[in-house]
Amino acid sequence: MNQLNCARVWSAVWAALLGACLMAGVACAPLALSVVPTPTAAPASHSVTIIADGETVRLTTAATTVSAALAEAGIALxxxxxxDPPGATALPSAAPGGETTITIVRVTETLETIPETIPFERRIVRTADMSPDDPPRIVQAGAPGLREVSLRIVYRDGLEAERWxxxxxxxxxxxxxxxxxxxxSDAxxxxLSGRLAYIDDGRAILLEGATDAPRQLAIDGAxxxxxxxxxxxGDYLLYTIARESTAGGFSNELQVIATADAALPQPLQIxxxxxxxxxxxAASPRIAYTTARSTTQPPxxxxxxxxxxxxxxxxGxxxxxxxxVETYPATFGWWGGDYAWSPDGTRLAYALADEIGLLAMPAAEDLAVPEATTPAEPARTVLHTFTAYDSGGDWAWLPGLSWSADGRFLAFTAYVADSDRFDLRxxxxxTGEETPIIEDVGIWSAAAWSPPAAAAVQLATLRALDPGADESAGYALWLADPQGDNAQxxxxxxxxSGDFARAATYLAWGPDGDxxxxxxxxxxxxxxxxxGEVFRAGLDDTTSSRPTWSPYGAANLPTTTP
Structure with missing residues (x-):
């Protein structure tokens, strides 16, 4: 019997029953028909192998993810x-009918503090009060120090894997x-060739011809x-003198003085x-400068x-x-930047806490205007960017900059955040091509190119004696070719050992390159x-800084004979 006929028969039967119920005065209700559910497929099962805590567990599970399988196996995380694979990975991760292997590596960490000895250094003081034939004299005995190093130690499955x-x-x-x-005293x-000036106990000292005739310039102020x-x-000296600030912050004034005898300072009102x-x-002297606002907050x-x-x-x-430039944004911009003119005066290299670049400087004739103006900002070329070094204090680290004598290459120090080290590059x-020269030279490393008159192109560099040490590490002065080879x-x-000045201005080449x-x-x-002779200027109880030597730049170009 087909479905249509069955339906007709059932309708007729139901109508007859309903009519009989009505005649007998009995209420009739529809018959409740039971619905048989459609059978569904059983959940898929997977073969899983779990490796954890030195044991291997195999089970067949209907879990749909790695995390669910681990929970079913009663393994706490x-x-x-x-x-591996991650907890959200769906099962099976292998082909159907295959087996999934789940590996758990228990990772724990501990903090430990260990004592370490700090070795002392031997520092040499050269004095004219003793003859070279006199035996060395120990004026202070050395003694090691002590430091505590807190370590974060990482263990994987109970074995030490890392320590920081x-x-x-x-x-x-x-x-x-x-x-x-x-x-x-006779040494x-x-x-000396040219003129060499430096600061000695707050005084401007000029050496000319030889080191035995220092002359103090008549600068009024500190x-x-x-x-x-x-x-x-070498005809003039550009300098700043400190000024008292009513607010207690930074304050100075820019001045210039001729290096001739009896010259007087000239304030520049800056x-x-x-x-x-x-x-x-520049054919006619000109300077570039950058300024700051005085604040009561460090620095x-x-x-x-x-x-x-x-x-x-x-x-006149x-x-x-x-x-x-009105302003330029930078990480730790409150500290400012460092700058270096190219030898031909057409570009100015700049170094900020996270960037090195070039500014195209206008020619003097392009700025021959009777009063101050704001021309179009110079074209800027970013050469290198990096993660800024966080000193954790009220100062910022800046890369050192040095131009080659031909104005093509720029040497600089770069912070490599991933390795927490400083490289010379x-x-x-x-072309913009960048080349590493020396790795791990230290935070206070700097480089200086030899002048055009030098017999060979060389780089004088400071290198840390212990690159892994902290910011107080000692340094040594090295000489190498531009690729860092043949170093001495x-x-x-x-x-x-001893302490070099921690600034890019620690070093100055003589104009002869010797x-x-x-x-x-x-x-x-x-x-x-x-x-190989070394001359030490000043007295034992004075403090010197900022050597500057002329001629340089266009004033020190080699002459050619027609």
Whole structure:
């Protein structure tokens, strides 16, 4: 019987029953028909192997994810545990009918503090009060120090996998051994080419011709060391003097003085200068500078990150400064930046806490205007960006910059955040190609190219004696070719140590390329690269800084004979 006929028969039967019920006065209700559910397929089962805690568990499960399978197996997880495949992975992760293997690595961490000995260093003090034939004299015995290093140790399945220092606490600093050796009073003179100036106990000292005739320039005020640079030909000295601030913050004034005898300072009516430098190739003297606002919060200023140009005519009325850059954003921008003119004066390299680049500088004739103006901002080329180094204090680390004599290459220090180290790198400013020179040179490393008159192109560099040490690590002065090869340690000799100035202005090449001036243990040293002699200027109880040597730039180009 087909479905249509069945329905008709059932309707007829139901109508007859309903009619009989009505005649008998009995209420009739529809018959309840039971519905048989459609059978469904049983959940799929998977073969799972779980490796955890040194044991292997195999089970067949209907769980749909790795996490559900682990829960069914009664395996508890810790937040740091590593699961492969991840817990959200659907099962089966293998082909149908295959087997899924789940591996759990138990990860735990501990914090430990261990004591470490800090070795002391031997520091040499050279004095004219002793003869070179006198035996060395120990004026202070050395003693090791003590520090506590907090370590974060990571274990995987009970085995140590990593350990990281999280904090270093100096319990007792080391006492460095100080050894005094004689140099003799007759070894005080060394011939010099050009003019060498430096700051000695707040005074501007000029050396010319030789080291035995220092002359103090007549500067009225306390040099703050922020700016101190001879002009390319050595005729003038650009510097800043500290001024009292009513608010208690940073305050200084930019001035210039001729290096001739009996010259007097010339105020430039410019205040709160963070950096200033001479254009090394300008036919008529001009400078670039950047300024800051004085604040009562550390470090005492907030950088404007601006840039100005100022012409300095030898006579007549001083020109008005020309603003090239109003401001520029940067990480830790409150600290400011560092700058370096290219030898031909067409570009200005800049270094910020997270960026190195170039600014195309306008020619002097393009800015010959009677009053201050704001021309179009110079074209900017970003050469290198990096993660800023977080000092954790009220100062910011800036890369050191140095131009090659031909103006093509720029050497700089770069912070490598992934490895927490500082590398010396070289960039071709015409192609943008960047080349690593020396890895792990230390946070205070810097480089300086030899001048055009040097017999060979070389880089003088500071390198940390222990790159893995903290910011107080010692350094040595090295000389190498531009690729970092053929390196030789210049000073101090092996086995000796001391402190170099922690600024890019620690070093100045002599114009002949045969001498180097640098600050070591707060004293000016002049090193003869040919003979190896070292001259130490000043007295034992004075503090020197900021050596600057001229001529340089266009004033020190080699002459050609037609």
């Amino acid at each position: 810790n937040p740091a545990d590593e699961i 220092p999280t904090e270093v606490t100096i319990i007792e600093p080391p006492i460095h051994e100080i050894m005094m050796i004689g140099v003799g 005080a003179a060394m011939p 040099l703050d060391g922020r700016v101190f640079q001879l002009s390319p030909a 205040e709160n200068v963070l950096w200033a430098g001479w254009d090394p190739a 005492g200023w907030e950088a404007n990150n601006d840039l100005w140009l100022l012409a300095l005519p030898a006579a 009325t001083q020109a008005a400064p020309v603003r090239l 070289l960039i071709d400013t015409t 340690r210049l000073f101090p000799p092996a086995g000796e 001498t180097l001036a640098f600050i070591f243990d707060d004293a000016l040293h002049v090193l003869d690269l040919i003979g």
